[in-house]
Amino acid sequence: MYNLGVFQTIAIDDIVYSTNILRNPRQSLDQLAVSIMQRGLIHPVVVRPKNNEYRYELIAGYRRFEACKRLGMQKIICHIVDVDDKEAYEISITENVQQQTMSPIEEAIAFKRYIETFGWGGVSDLARKIGKSQEYVSKRIKLLSLPESLQKDIAQGKINVSTAEELFPLSNTEIAENLGDYILENNLSAKEARRVVKVFKENFKDLDVSLDKSNNELEFLLPRQLTEEYIDDNNSSSANQSELLFRVANPLLKRCALGIRLSLRNIDDIIGDIEDDRASSTLDSFWITKELLMQHRIRLHEQLDQLLRQASKLKNLQKLQAL
Structure with a gap:
């Protein structure tokens, strides 16, 4: 997606955060910081020049950037690309999806922003950009239709995505929420959850x-x-x-x-x-x-x-x- 550009060492103080960058503060930086200290920064962060400023905007590599700051580094190797807002967001979302640094709910929010908030394209456009199927993108976004308590459990890894997706057919939020609690407490598999949902749809x-x-x-x-x-x-x-x-x-x-x-x-x-x-x-x-x-x-x-x-x-x- 961004094979063009130049690699250059830039002062950390000259790099600012993008308003659209996908951050993941919940993951610990300790192991990443140790890895960078021992092996160096293997994958450069991605930045773009700020308009009319001698500074750069961070597009991708938030955790790597934060780890380098924690280590007290003054400069960092960067991949500098000249892209617009849409391309910058695509770079950020693609890296996070490929490296699995976001929870399913965070992915869902990012996908929905791309399609609905910014209006940069449809499901098929985004799926092609990030190298995922249309079904993957659609199901991620549909997670946001589940009750907030269930979304929280998914984000925290208490309920896996495949099991949560079995609750999609339930239009009644209260039933979905109560079934979600039951699935979580009884550690039901996706197959078992599907059977339970089928029963309630029928009865x-x-x-x-x-x-x-x-x-x-x-x-x-x-x-x-x-x-x-x-x-x-x-x-x-x-x-x-x-x-x-x-x-x-x-x-x-x-x-x-x-x-x-x-x-x-x-x-x-x-x-x-x-x-x-x-x-x-x-x-x-x-x-x-x-x-x-x-x-x-x-x-x-x-x-x-x-x-x-x-x-x-x-x-x-x-x-x-x-x-």
Whole structure:
């Protein structure tokens, strides 16, 4: 990508950081500093001339540069290239990907900036530049659609990427987060995670819990069914299956129940308001409105009862399996 340019020793004080450089401060510089002290700087850092200044901007080699500074070096060998902002970012991202100095989440953020923030090209363009497949780039970016807690676990290496990718089919953030916790605690493989996700897609495909910001009301649909046959896995015990179901489904059922209770409270408030304004309303409009509200109230109570029965059944199943 940048085979042209010149190699030259430059004073460290004459090198400044690029605003777009991909840094990785979480990795220790100790071993790298020892290696440079013993063997010298094998791979020069990459810089470009600053416009209208007798200084240089660091493009790639942040950790090597920091290690040399730590060693008290006054000068450093540099590969000087004349490139624009887009090319400079491509150099930086390519080196970091090839040397695997970034976490998967850091890669995802860098890829997304290239494509969406800067608008320098699409997935295929970036994939070609960094020598990776389009699928690799797309899946990395899709990691950013997972809950933040899962992204943190991925960045810290607690959950590997292939396992985390199995959660992509889950559109419900809360389910994905709870399943992620279960996968982490039980050290599930990607294959096992895929099986678990498949089960929940099949058994909870009608469950959708979301907060409608326009009216600040909780919208919900009840789960299609709760049965004892959730996981077809000969290697998993019934107790583990029950634990998984209780872990993921119970918070959702509670959240749905809360939404219903809030709706009931709102209906009661509205009924109280129209009764206060009864004198200013026609007799027919008052009773029609109140009757409609009461019918909605009855249906909500029926849904709440069904939810509580589902939750009770799930809790009893967990107790039985624990015996």
